[in-house]
Amino acid sequence: MNGIGRVAVLLLRAPFTRRAWRDVWFCTAGAITGLAGFAVVVATLVPALALIATAVGAVIGLPLAGTAIGIARRLGGAHRQLLWLATGKRVTAPAAPRAGPGVPGRLGWQRLRDPGGWRAIGYTGAKLPVSVAAGYAAAAAVIGLVDCAYPLAWVAFGNRPAGTRLKPLKALFPVYHGQHWVVRTWPGALTTALLGAVCVLAGLWLARGMTMLDTWLIHSLLGPSRVSELERTRAIAVDDAATALRRIERDLHDGAQVRLAAVALNLGMAREQASDDVLRELLDAAQAEVSGALDDLRRIARGIHPPVLDSGLADALASLAAACPIPVRVRADLPERPPQAIETMAYFCAAELLANAIKHSSANTVDITIYTERFRVLHLQVTDDGIGGANPSRGSGLRGLAQRASTVDGTVRVASPPGGPTTVTVELPMRIRGGGT
Amino acid sequence: MRVVIAEDAAVLREGLARLLAGHGHKVCAAVADAEALNAAVTEHAPDAVIADIRMPPTHTDEGLRAAVTIRRDFPSTGVLLFSQYIETLYTARLLQAGTGGVGYLLKERVGNVADFISALERVAAGGTALDPEVISQLLRKPDPGLASLTAREREVLALMAEGRSNSGIAGKLVLSEGAVEKHIASIFGKLSLEPEAADNRRVLAVLRYLRA
Numbered sequence: 001m002n003g004i005g006r007v008a009v010l011l012l013r014a015p016f017t018r019r020a021w022r023d024v025w026f027c028t029a030g031a032i033t034g035l036a037g038f039a040v041v042v043a044t045l046v047p048a049l050a051l052i053a054t055a056v057g058a059v060i061g062l063p064l065a066g067t068a069i070g071i072a073r074r075l076g077g078a079h080r081q082l083l084w085l086a087t088g089k090r091v092t093a094p095a096a097p098r099a100g101p102g103v104p105g106r107l108g109w110q111r112l113r114d115p116g117g118w119r120a121i122g123y124t125g126a127k128l129p130v131s132v133a134a135g136y137a138a139a140a141a142v143i144g145l146v147d148c149a150y151p152l153a154w155v156a157f158g159n160r161p162a163g164t165r166l167k168p169l170k171a172l173f174p175v176y177h178g179q180h181w182v183v184r185t186w187p188g189a190l191t192t193a194l195l196g197a198v199c200v201l202a203g204l205w206l207a208r209g210m211t212m213l214d215t216w217l218i219h220s221l222l223g224p225s226r227v228s229e230l231e232r233t234r235a236i237a238v239d240d241a242a243t244a245l246r247r248i249e250r251d252l253h254d255g256a257q258v259r260l261a262a263v264a265l266n267l268g269m270a271r272e273q274a275s276d277d278v279l280r281e282l283l284d285a286a287q288a289e290v291s292g293a294l295d296d297l298r299r300i301a302r303g304i305h306p307p308v309l310d311s312g313l314a315d316a317l318a319s320l321a322a323a324c325p326i327p328v329r330v331r332a333d334l335p336e337r338p339p340q341a342i343e344t345m346a347y348f349c350a351a352e353l354l355a356n357a358i359k360h361s362s363a364n365t366v367d368i369t370i371y372t373e374r375f376r377v378l379h380l381q382v383t384d385d386g387i388g389g390a391n392p393s394r395g396s397g398l399r400g401l402a403q404r405a406s407t408v409d410g411t412v413r414v415a416s417p418p419g420g421p422t423t424v425t426v427e428l429p430m431r432i433r434g435g436g437t
Numbered sequence: 438m439r440v441v442i443a444e445d446a447a448v449l450r451e452g453l454a455r456l457l458a459g460h461g462h463k464v465c466a467a468v469a470d471a472e473a474l475n476a477a478v479t480e481h482a483p484d485a486v487i488a489d490i491r492m493p494p495t496h497t498d499e500g501l502r503a504a505v506t507i508r509r510d511f512p513s514t515g516v517l518l519f520s521q522y523i524e525t526l527y528t529a530r531l532l533q534a535g536t537g538g539v540g541y542l543l544k545e546r547v548g549n550v551a552d553f554i555s556a557l558e559r560v561a562a563g564g565t566a567l568d569p570e571v572i573s574q575l576l577r578k579p580d581p582g583l584a585s586l587t588a589r590e591r592e593v594l595a596l597m598a599e600g601r602s603n604s605g606i607a608g609k610l611v612l613s614e615g616a617v618e619k620h621i622a623s624i625f626g627k628l629s630l631e632p633e634a635a636d637n638r639r640v641l642a643v644l645r646y647l648r649a
Contacts, residue, residue: 250496253491253521254446257521258448260545261446261449262448262449264548265449265452265548266452267548268456268547268548268549268550268553269452269455269456269459269550290548291548294545298521307522307524308522308524308527310497311497311498318526319524319526322525322526322528323525
């Protein structure tokens with residue numbers, strides 16, 4: 001009994017909550033945009049598909065379909081905005097399609113291949129029945145509210161003097177029942193009010209249901225897809241890691257390394273003043289330790305983020321080559337700087353491949369070529385004239401390289417016939433998928 | 438000697454200034470970035486500049502670029518680069534501007550005050566002062582001529598590349614000056630450097646080293 005009572009109270013309290021009336025306005029606005037949007041998208045997409053079906057008409061049909069998808073996407077934005085205004089729930093937009101190069105890009109070809117756009121079309125369709133139901137719910141709640149006011153109308157206009165019959169008053173109900181409900185009597189007014197209250201409750205709860213359904217639809221069709229969301233977060237993780245490593249190197253450089261250099265300076269000045277042999281020996285020993293500590297720090301910093309990489313990949317590779325015991329030719333053609341994470345990855349790949357060439361292949365010379373292909377792919381090719389026979393499935397180094405490259409959808413190819421030469425090609429994207437620019 | 442210091446870490450900037458002042462050198466200006474360095478050099482025309490490579494605003498190779506400009510515009514000013522890292526590429530860029538009046542040392546070398554001051558004086562006098570680390574990096578390169586050098590000759594050549602005079606090399610290796618001269622003659626022979634002006638051959642031998 002108590003339980004039923006509580007449910008009843010909950011059901012009856014709905015009209016007095018703010019949320020219920022926010023649902024009503026969300027349903028009203030959503031129904032209008034949903035229906036209008038459906039009409040516009042269908043009016044654009046159907047002729048577009050019909051044109052594409054004629055094959056010749058595809059010239060106009062394809063861009064038109066792209067326009068329909070673009071409209072659906074924009075409408076999706078409006079629906080997300082509505083959801084945010086009504087419920088405070090934010091849904092991030094799916095990644096925008098990137099304009100490809102050339103004429104197709106200018107014609108909006110990328111829109112046709114935009115999964116976010118097609119999902120927005122799906123939402124436009126799914127939203128149609130929801131719009132109808134939501135509009136109905138909102139109308140029921142509002143009409144019910146009007147009906148509730150009938151006794152007021154009676155008191156205000158009808159029952160004066162006492163006993164007079166009320167001028168016939170038509171009542172509206174959101175359920176069709178063949179004829180108009182006409183209120184003439186005081187009990188009739190009260191009954192209307194009671195039925196109105198039922199309508200309000202039913203309308204509000206239906207509105208709640210439709211709001212929840214629409215929220216779910218918006219989340220699943222107008223938000224980023226799981227794959228694109230994972231790509232986005234992976235791009236952030238890769239970029240964060242690169243930034244963090246660079247910051248650590250900079251902190252070392254501006255912090256510990258400076259302090260140790262200052263210690264060396266002060267030890268040197270102290271040694272000049274020292275007249276005692278024992279003291280001088282101790283200061284020399286301290287000096288040697290400071291040098292050792294700085295050597296260690298330099299090695300660590302180079303492993304984290306080689307400072308010369310800040311001047312660009314070409315300089316960094318040239319420096320790598322210069323410090324190498326065998327002749328290394330570097331050819332770099334990089335009109336555009338890749339993102340930091342890609343630069344770092346390319347650098348460490350080159351360093352590892354160079355070390356491999358020296359250690360395992362008894363090479364006499366190494367060629368490093370790096371260039372960008374159509375501004376999209378960064379090619380790194382390391383060729384040595386050594387004995388060949390490198391096997392990526394055996395060596396953990398090459399496998400590790402491939403794994404690292406795969407974190408940004410990069411690839412590693414190894415061509416190493418016995419007797420050489422060995423060529424390793426690393427391809428990295430110039431833009432991390434899911435990342436910003 | 439009149440010196441300008443460019444170093445963004447205040448503790449090192451002030452430490453260097455104190456050290457130089459203690460050895461009777463005049464520090465005309467101690468600045469923290471490349472722009473201020475160029476202004477200070479223009480104003481004071483110092484005998485030597487000590488410049489950090491990585492300085493604001495980009496913290497990449499400002500000091501190196503400033504060094505090349507200063508060597509070009511103020512030939513009488515020697516530039517000693519002072520860095521946490523030895524980058525062979527930077528060495529090559531620095532030496533492209535000419536082998537005289539330049540130096541490149543790791544910051545911790547300041548711990549050996551006498552060597553540091555003499556390196557600075559060498560650079561101011563138009564000589565070279567390269568960090569032993571630079572030399573050892575460059576020495577890894579094969580060169581048939583260089584490969585035929587004995588261990589002792591390599592040591593001598595390394596010290597020549599550091600910019601030391603014969604007597605300096607003799608002192609460092611505990612040899613007589615005559616012995617050093619013999620080694621040098623042998624080096625010139627193995628590198629097939631024709632006997633022209635002795636100084637020229639010296640620079641050529643060092644360059645062979647650095648380019649190899």
